[in-house]
Amino acid sequence: MASRLHGITASGTVRVAGVAGAIFLTALASVALVWWLDPALHGAFDPGLLWRNALPVFLVILLIYALSGRALPTWVFGGTLVWIVFNVNSIKERNLNAPLLPGDLVLWHQVLHNIGFFANYTGHRFVLVLTALVFMALLWATWRLERRWWHPHWMARLACVVLLSAAIVTLYRGDALWRAAYADEVLPGFEVWDPMASVANTGVMAGLVRMAQEAQTAIPKADQVLVSGFAARHTDEIKARMARQPPAELPDIVVVQSEAFFDPGVIKGVDFGSFVPNFERLAATGITGSLATPTYGGGTIRTEFETLTGYPIQAFPAILYPYYGMASEWMPSVPRRLAAFGYSATLFHPFRSSFWNRRQVMSELGFQHSYYLKSFAGVERAGAYVSDHALFDFVLAHLDDTRREAQYVLVITMENHGPWDSDPGLLANVLDGHPLPSGLSTTGTMEMTYYLSHLVNGDHALGDFAKRLLARPRWTVLLFYGDHLPALPAAFADLSFDDHGAAVQEHTRYMVVSNRPLVPRKLDLSSHELPALLFDTIGLPEDGYLALDSLVRQDRSRDHDLHGTDYRLMQFNAAQLEVACRHRLDAAGHCGGQRPPSSD
Template sequence: MDPALHGVFDPGLLWRNALPVFLVFLLIYGLSGRALLTLVLAGALLVLVFDVNAIKELNLNSPILPGDFALWHQVLHNIGFFANYAGQHFFLLLALLALLAFGAVLGVAWRLDRRWWRAHWLIRTAWAVLSLTVIVTLYRGNSVWRDVYADESLPGFQLSDPIASVKQVGVMAELVRMSQEAQTSVPKADQSLISEFAARHSEDMNSRVARQPPTELPDIVMVQSEAFFDPGVMKGVDFSKFVPNFERLAATGIGGSLITPTYGGGTIRTEFETLTGYPMQAFPSILYPYYGLASAWMPSVPRRLEALGYSTTLFHPFRGSFWNRRQVMPQLGFQQSYYLKSFAGVEHAGVYVSDRALFDFVLARLDDAQRGPQYAMVITMENHGPWDADSGMLVNVLDGHPLPSGLSAAGSREMTYYLSHLVNGDQALGDFAKRLLARPRWTMLLFYGDHLPSLPHAFADLGFDDGNQGIKQHTRYMLVSNRPLVQRKLDLSSYELPALLFDTVGLPEDGYLALDSVVRQAWEQGHYQHGADYGQVQFNAAQLEVGCGHKLDAAGRCGESRAQSPNRASSAPVAGE
């Protein structure tokens, strides 16, 4: 079942992958005392792990990881949503039938096992205790286990690239090693690296801290567009062919390619970066930042704007419980949130609320809001995957937009679905921007794609102009305004968008955000040389600020630590789920 173990026989790699499996078998036998039952149950668990891993690799280009187990309740409460990624809509019925059949097999195994020899219960108890102890210490990396699964023993393992690691060292060995790494969620930062950089740029750091905000503060609308990218990076596809409104708007402001920390899904990774400025790459063992990383003390974009007198509102036409947003968003500074229940009766485009209906909803709330400055975070859903379904009536929007040649049947299905929603969303964006920027108030629109869609067949059929795989491609962003804005092209990572926004508006910056802006400016002035060195400054600064739970001072040192603020989730208005 594990491609990494095919071909060359490597005893060391083999037993490191087999050990966790053997321990599970031993634990189940120690608890049940039935050999046949153990083989059936543990074998089924093993097959399930590899099947889930295969589905995740196909759709998200990521193997199963320790952080995935934090989502078990999400899967149970949103089984219909996740079932879409398993292939067919009758997945739930098949799963129920399979569960019933498996229960019958377990019953037969239980009865057959009753007549077989079993070890004494004291011996089995010892086996169960021993196996459980080894499992816990193994996955925690206690004692000798960290050396057993160290880099030297797992050639090819890369903490920053799990998908490459699992192909080199195997699913189980990679899962053990990543579990050990997860025990230290925030790496220790290199204080000297940060302080030296801050000292060389102390004048710029201090000027950003002392900067006074403009007399008139703009309304700021940030749109995180689901799976948005320009297919022009694919062979045989012209740039802006499917997103002419985005291209026209981007030409009036600041825009470029955007490196995001996820592919095919995992939206909250990009979302966390654009709301806090912290790069996910600085926390390699944390897969889902809304579970254990995001916190109320963080100087997020909405919190910083709230301190300047902004009202802060979140618009997301999906369940508030999904991705833990209902709890986390108030902690990050959103005063009001609109979730799925608030969008009852609005237009859908396929399965989800259309971008057009979402934008109309946002405009109505902006027009009815108070006179003070407003910040709106808009998270779209229309073009959410999986992207191999029937596009329905939306296929009509592709009239005049023929599919690229060279697509297989599966690739054509993926591209038809994705491009139908992409074109529909681009038309909605054009209308939204026209009405939004026609408002008399100074208004800024920051629009970006959270990740590329997972179109494995289409990507394999066409390939990309640069010869790289889909995981290496970038999304797009633009920052436009109804006030004069110097147009320029600027390629960024998603964690740099907050600093770009504050710099463009002229808002004060401090802590990590100020340092991030200075790093980006120094990198530009150096003509984008030594990018890896500048990246290390950013990553270490994020680790230091998050590790101490307080904003950095102008010298790049951790300020006085303080206890995290109490959870504000219960007091923040939530308009609907």
């Protein structure tokens, strides 16, 4: 009996020792992983920064151990998971100039449903598949080989699962002491408005924790006094804009959001218009200028949301993807504003309707008709996507001059979508007579050849489209703009820009042209200002928010009343106020009545 009890005690001691050893090794592995994978930790040794980056990794891997009860498979699975996170972060930084952020979690189903599309950005599909197979084989082997006496008791494991889950949730929410552990004082390089710099200064994991803590407040509190004070100084002008009569003849409005369009004239040694002569020729006949957009290399819906609502997305730093959790049918979007004057709204986008959640959101924002990828079966492609030529032909075939109601059309192109590191094939022939800029490396040459081939091809398509569109007997207004610059890291590093700025600081272009007289002028804008410019140009009545937007733009151009950051502050607060109260602002800069019912 004594021998049996001694054996049980010894077995229990061994088990406890094995579990303690597994936890200790997990802590060491967590520190080693973040030190190995995170360049931000390779400078001067900072123990505080190291443990703040290792802690979330340690908690997650320990949770996996508590769930599985097996140490070896936990280390294989947990280590691979951390490696994937850092590599995905690197890919996102390279292509979008943004690190992994808490809001990216809303896209998990987008990634799973479009794995082929996102795999293009890895550049190594075969290696990716092979790595996945090796990982699964290794995981199976370690699961089979795991020695059973390392298993913690199920009751202890259950308690650990509860405690670790609570620790992880409260860590990312910033509850209790966790917020102090990741505060500004201990993370002096963290800046919520600059995630890239923050991650470079504090590390990927510490930055992710801090940004998750900051993301708990979705809608910042607006400064009502600032908004109403500005409105009070412009009461008569706001009321006049709200009360003006729409023109007797309403124009058809066609908006083209061109994928990754910009004029390479901002690059050293490249002349404006040399690659986009049709854009330059058309822009000279209307309103044009540079366009500041809230994204780089991707994240199209950020610019798209701004041009559909007039809200600057940067006023809501916790919201990365506005089509997930922010866009709502209460919003006075451009289609809904135009519907009040009798407009119908149609969307043309030759890609999957589920991508970026457009299938749900676009109807909420007021589109009655939508044409997605299935409608473009059999049409011409340029590379991987439907060509701009084919898309514009499709749009023109569906525009009806005989319809009594005016039409609002949004066209979202796909031809020049990234990644921009492929062989353009026969399309490269369009670059004949368009020599590449000098000074390009091999990788830079590949990037520029692919991008510029599609840019020149798209410019040809734009010239033909505008010619036929503006030849229609109906009054027609065309707004064309680029949603963001392409991510061409090697090419941009090789060439640099005229203003010596970084690629993420450069702007796209826009133009408003019409087949009715329009006074040409140059006006540099941000993408959220395009709705107000459109209404102002046509002479449509503006609601309170658009009137405020127009007057802020007007004051800024006259260089009085508001300057620089004051302008941004005014615009951001007006947007925050309208979104917070979920109702249109009135002429006094207040929420204009009771909040309407919402379907969210």
